[in-house]
Amino acid sequence: AMVQYARQGLDELIDDGVDLLLCNYHEALMYTETDSIEAALAKLQQKSKYTVITLSAEGALISDSEQTLKVPGRAVTAVDANGAGDAFAGAFLYALNAGLSLKVAAELAILISSEVVSQFGPRLSVENYKELLNNFQKECA
Missing domain, CATH: 3.40.1620.20 (YefM-like fold)
Known part of the structure; x- marks a missing residue:
């Protein structure tokens, strides 16, 4: 809008x-x-x-x-798109601020936003974010 x-x-x-x-x-x-x-x-x-x-x-x-x-x-079953754009933007900016490349920032943002759309509501729990970030960092290492 x-x-x-x-x-x-x-x-x-x-x-x-x-x-x-x-x-x-x-x-x-x-x-x-x-x-x-x-x-x-x-x-x-x-x-x-x-x-x-x-x-x-x-x-x-x-x-x-x-x-x-x-x-x-990422292939997920989307149930609620509410919050996906904000999740993408937040994760992307977080990754850039952490010194990651544009590609890696986008990969993290896609991971986070795809998890958000696979559940009802506009955000994940803090524990979910931590777990996703930890697993992502391990995969990138």
């Missing part, structure tokens, strides 16, 4: 460029007024150093000035 109802404010906010744009597939198409994810990504790249577009079960596209990566999603 932000894109639909606050378009002028968003334009003003990111007009001079930003470091990171993070949006979902529908927001990307709506904001860029395009009909393909490739065209939307090309337009968003002009406004941001890093662009992340979530693709629901298909994963995410992550782009910087040198490359675009498609990070695959």
